[in-house]
Amino acid sequence: MVEFFQNVIAGLETGSLYALAALGLVLIYRTSDVINFAQGEMAMFSSFIAFTLFQQTMSYPVAFLGAIVFAVVLGFLVERIFIRPASKATLVSKMIITLGLIMIFNGLASAIFGIDMHPFRKALTMDNMTIGEVIIQPNAIFIISITLVIMAILFYMIKNTLMGIAIRATAQNETTAKLMGVPVSKVYSLSWIIATVLGAIAGVLIAPTTNVSTTMMAEVHLKSFIAAVLGGFGSFVGPVVGGFVIGVFDNLVGYYISLQWKTVIVYALLIIILIVKPTGLFGKVHRKKV
Amino acid sequence: MLKLEKVDAYYGYIHALKNVSLEIKEGNIVTLLGANGAGKTSILKVISGLLKPQKGNVAFNGKDLTGQSPDKVVKQGIIQSPEGRQVFPELTVKENLQIGAYTQSREANQSLEKVFHYFPRLKEREKQDAGTLSGGEQQMLAIGRALMAKPKLLLLDEPSLGLAPLIVKDIFSIIKEINGQGTTVFLVEQNANQALSISHYAYILETGKVIHHGPAAEIKNDSKIKQAYLGGH
Amino acid sequence: MKGILQNKPFLYILTGLIVAMIPLVTDMDRSTLTMLNLIVIYAIVAIGFNILLGYAGQISLGHAAFMGLGAYISAYFTSNFELPFLASLLLAGVIPMVVGLILGLVALRLEGHYLAIATLGFGVALQQTFKEWIGFTNGFSGARAVTPEIFGFALREREHFFVLVVIVCVLLILFAHNLLSSKTGRALIAMRDSEHAAQAMGVSLFKYKLIAFALSTFYAGIGGSLYVHLIRFTEPNQWGIDVSLNLLAMVVIGGLASIPGSVLGAAFIVFIPEFVKDIEWLQNIKNVASIFTGVALVLVILFFPYGLARISTQIKASLLKRQKQPIPKEMEG
Ligand SMILES: Nc1ncnc2c1ncn2[C@@H]1O[C@H](COP(=O)(O)OP(=O)(O)O)[C@@H](O)[C@H]1O
Numbered sequence: 001m002v003e004f005f006q007n008v009i010a011g012l013e014t015g016s017l018y019a020l021a022a023l024g025l026v027l028i029y030r031t032s033d034v035i036n037f038a039q040g041e042m043a044m045f046s047s048f049i050a051f052t053l054f055q056q057t058m059s060y061p062v063a064f065l066g067a068i069v070f071a072v073v074l075g076f077l078v079e080r081i082f083i084r085p086a087s088k089a090t091l092v093s094k095m096i097i098t099l100g101l102i103m104i105f106n107g108l109a110s111a112i113f114g115i116d117m118h119p120f121r122k123a124l125t126m127d128n129m130t131i132g133e134v135i136i137q138p139n140a141i142f143i144i145s146i147t148l149v150i151m152a153i154l155f156y157m158i159k160n161t162l163m164g165i166a167i168r169a170t171a172q173n174e175t176t177a178k179l180m181g182v183p184v185s186k187v188y189s190l191s192w193i194i195a196t197v198l199g200a201i202a203g204v205l206i207a208p209t210t211n212v213s214t215t216m217m218a219e220v221h222l223k224s225f226i227a228a229v230l231g232g233f234g235s236f237v238g239p240v241v242g243g244f245v246i247g248v249f250d251n252l253v254g255y256y257i258s259l260q261w262k263t264v265i266v267y268a269l270l271i272i273i274l275i276v277k278p279t280g281l282f283g284k285v286h287r288k289k290v
Numbered sequence: 291m292l293k294l295e296k297v298d299a300y301y302g303y304i305h306a307l308k309n310v311s312l313e314i315k316e317g318n319i320v321t322l323l324g325a326n327g328a329g330k331t332s333i334l335k336v337i338s339g340l341l342k343p344q345k346g347n348v349a350f351n352g353k354d355l356t357g358q359s360p361d362k363v364v365k366q367g368i369i370q371s372p373e374g375r376q377v378f379p380e381l382t383v384k385e386n387l388q389i390g391a392y393t394q395s396r397e398a399n400q401s402l403e404k405v406f407h408y409f410p411r412l413k414e415r416e417k418q419d420a421g422t423l424s425g426g427e428q429q430m431l432a433i434g435r436a437l438m439a440k441p442k443l444l445l446l447d448e449p450s451l452g453l454a455p456l457i458v459k460d461i462f463s464i465i466k467e468i469n470g471q472g473t474t475v476f477l478v479e480q481n482a483n484q485a486l487s488i489s490h491y492a493y494i495l496e497t498g499k500v501i502h503h504g505p506a507a508e509i510k511n512d513s514k515i516k517q518a519y520l521g522g523h
Numbered sequence: 524m525k526g527i528l529q530n531k532p533f534l535y536i537l538t539g540l541i542v543a544m545i546p547l548v549t550d551m552d553r554s555t556l557t558m559l560n561l562i563v564i565y566a567i568v569a570i571g572f573n574i575l576l577g578y579a580g581q582i583s584l585g586h587a588a589f590m591g592l593g594a595y596i597s598a599y600f601t602s603n604f605e606l607p608f609l610a611s612l613l614l615a616g617v618i619p620m621v622v623g624l625i626l627g628l629v630a631l632r633l634e635g636h637y638l639a640i641a642t643l644g645f646g647v648a649l650q651q652t653f654k655e656w657i658g659f660t661n662g663f664s665g666a667r668a669v670t671p672e673i674f675g676f677a678l679r680e681r682e683h684f685f686v687l688v689v690i691v692c693v694l695l696i697l698f699a700h701n702l703l704s705s706k707t708g709r710a711l712i713a714m715r716d717s718e719h720a721a722q723a724m725g726v727s728l729f730k731y732k733l734i735a736f737a738l739s740t741f742y743a744g745i746g747g748s749l750y751v752h753l754i755r756f757t758e759p760n761q762w763g764i765d766v767s768l769n770l771l772a773m774v775v776i777g778g779l780a781s782i783p784g785s786v787l788g789a790a791f792i793v794f795i796p797e798f799v800k801d802i803e804w805l806q807n808i809k810n811v812a813s814i815f816t817g818v819a820l821v822l823v824i825l826f827f828p829y830g831l832a833r834i835s836t837q838i839k840a841s842l843l844k845r846q847k848q849p850i851p852k853e854m855e856g
């Protein structure tokens with residue numbers, strides 16, 4: 001039982017990061033109709049910025065905030081430079097652009113930062129606590145709570161502010177949103193910025209586990225896609241729940257079944273979802289009108 | 291108030307509007323009649339900034355609007371209730387109305403009261419998802435949503451489409467009432483008789499060209515025109 | 524004479540013959556020969572990928588893994604069961620195709636982006652399997668492959684191997700060409716031009732997408748087999764997403780829905796690293812080939828949607844824009 005709880009907590013910790021990244025994917029998909037395959041590479045880039053800033057200043061908050069500021073700029077620029085010129089292209093063309101961005105960012109990162117792995121510190125480095133026999137890392141609690149806080153703020157915004165309503169309106173029917181005077185290009189920029197920031201946060205928080213390197217986001221990236229499919233690309237809450245579920249499942253499989261085959265088993269879960277409930281747990285069958 | 295001058299517009303190589311000129315006078319209800327595919331919606335798209343004309347221009351109160359983005363057009367006081375209602379199905383009725391007031395800063399609540407005055411049904415369903423409304427209610431919501439922007443010029447694309455005759459009658463009388471409160475209306479319809487009976491002026495469009503225009507009453511009584519272009523009755 | 528030169532199958536065979544002879548009559552070093560071999564092998568995979576992307580409009584991010592699967596199968600069966608090379612080659616195509624069919628059955632029923640996501644995961648999962656299934660793949664130590672023998676003749680020299688890959692490539696090109704001229708091909712072409720119109724004509728989008736995907740995995744497996752017998756070694760890291768992205772880049776940069784374009788694209792991508800090596804100020808930048816490919820991919824999608832294969836036609840067309848010539852769908856807007 002102790003091991004079980006231990007794995008659930010670890011699962012919630014990584015699951016938080018999958019949830020952040022998955023929400024980024026869905027936010028972009030629902031507003032600008034793009035599957036952003038480059039999200040992982042963009043997050044990797046932001047993490048390198050955090051790492052570099054930390055080396056220079058030795059201040060974790062500066063590094064963390066620096067990465068977020070960088071992500072804001074990056075998300076804005078990527079949408080402006082690469083996605084907006086293709087706004088009338090097919091879904092496939094836009095996917096291809098983001099795949100090209102993977103190559104560009106990965107290449108740039110190795111050119112600028114090198115291909116070595118760099119250890120990176122945790123957000124909180126205090127001693128572990130124990131509850132019963134379950135060991136709890138303060139950093140894990142920090143990650144789970146910061147994710148929950150971010151989600152709470154975002155969902156409040158999406159639900160209650162005019163901009164949030166505009167984001168949902170654009171996601172449902174872009175042309176009509178335009179007709180109502182919603183500046184949809186601002187909505188695009190905003191959702192790319194938010195998504196890139198979510199990815200960057202996931203990157204900086206996973207870095208202590210994976211080290212900072214050009215391949216650091218591979219796992220989070222894939223699992224965030226699985227989380228988005230599990231939760232449903234048609235819902236904002238779904239991918240978040242999906243992220244936590246995948247995180248916990250992943251850890252339990254790794255502990256009780258096989259660490260080596262964990263990725264394959266989690267992938268099998270994706271296939272099962274696609275067979276049984278392709279719209280995801282929270283998904284509705286409805287497609288955006290463009 | 292609004293003037294289109296010699297507008298030509300294309301979709302790829304489809305020539306949808308050919309040398310279209312028309313004028314909407316302040317305070318009027320002007321109706322645009324024509325068969326399916328005549329180009330009525332395209333004219334509204336040009337006005338709203340969704341379709342950029344190749345030639346010609348659009349002017350609103352003397353200001354050039356040609357090729358402006360839709361949100362700029364809405365800020366000028368022109369808003370559209372599009373064909374097929376196009377309510378946001380997963381937003382509540384109230385949220386749909388809030389989006390209509392996107393360009394208005396603070397006084398949205400006041401407009402809300404006004405919309406609920408025209409369409410009390412919407413108030414009852416304020417918290418319901420718009421996708422769950424009936425067709426007639428959705429049309430009311432679409433018009434109400436447009437009113438939230440406090441338009442000087444209201445563009446309505448086939449508000450009677452697919453609705454039961456009784457509801458159509460209601461909608462038309464509300465359009466008349468809205469006009470009576472000082473909003474100019476540009477009404478696109480296939481339902482010629484009823485549209486003409488509430489309008490001041492009318493244009494008839496065929497395959498992208500304006501082929502006739504005149505005071506609504508004249509057109510209504512001109513059996514030749516009705517025979518030729520408006521499918522008789 | 525003129526008629527025969529306009530006969531595409533004849534042209535493919537003639538070009539193949541000439542290309543296959545080049546290394547035999549000239550004196551090339553081993554690395555150039557390896558490169559030529561690789562170009563043709565990637566061209567095979569790219570042609571398959573192009574049927575998938577160019578006609579069915581679907582993206583796969585797992586084709587490197589399918590290629591790897593073909594490579595491991597061929598290496599395994601020729602070494603451990605002494606299966607004749609040609610039989611292993613066929614097996615290396617068929618098994619990935621069966622796997623592809625199953626995956627396609629699941630993912631192609633759904634909206635456009637699900638195949639990309641399903642194959643993204645498949646690529647990672649299969650690569651992980653290559654690492655862990657030691658009995659079959661020998662894990663990180665890698666698997667060796669024998670020198671292929673055909674009817675008792677060992678293809679030890681790269682010139683000779685090149686003749687083999689060109690023959691296989693030409694055969695697969697002819698197959699693709701015939702397929703595209705058949706009823707299936709007409710359905711695929713209708714689908715490429717407009718999914719809606721194709722559906723209205725009664726084309727079962729699912730069926731033809733499935734056919735396209737299965738074929739593309741067959742071509743990938745064949746390419747993998749040829750690769751492993753050329754290099755005579757394979758290990759899991761060779762089959763990552765980077766290779767799948769390169770395959771995508773070959774098809775898009777070369778030209779969607781174009782057989783010659785696929786070959787051109789393969790050559791382009793194989794050449795980039797060589798080309799970059801010779802430019803001094805680029806030499807010190809790591810991974811510059813990847814940046815270059817990514818930029819080329821994005822630029823082609825944005826500005827030359829028909830790729831290298833039709834770049835000159837497109838430039839001419841845009842110069843003559845005033846004369847209203849029908850632009851195929853993707854270019855509108
Ligand atoms: N998005 C579009 N793409 C291509 N052609 C269009 C598009 N929208 C309308 N058309 C064509 O333009 C013409 C006018 O259409 P429209 O303005 O919608 O007519 P109406 O509203 O009078 O029914 C029709 O021939 C129609 O097929």
Ligand SMILES: [Mg+2]
Pocket residue numbers: 327330331332373
């Ligand atoms: Mg219309």
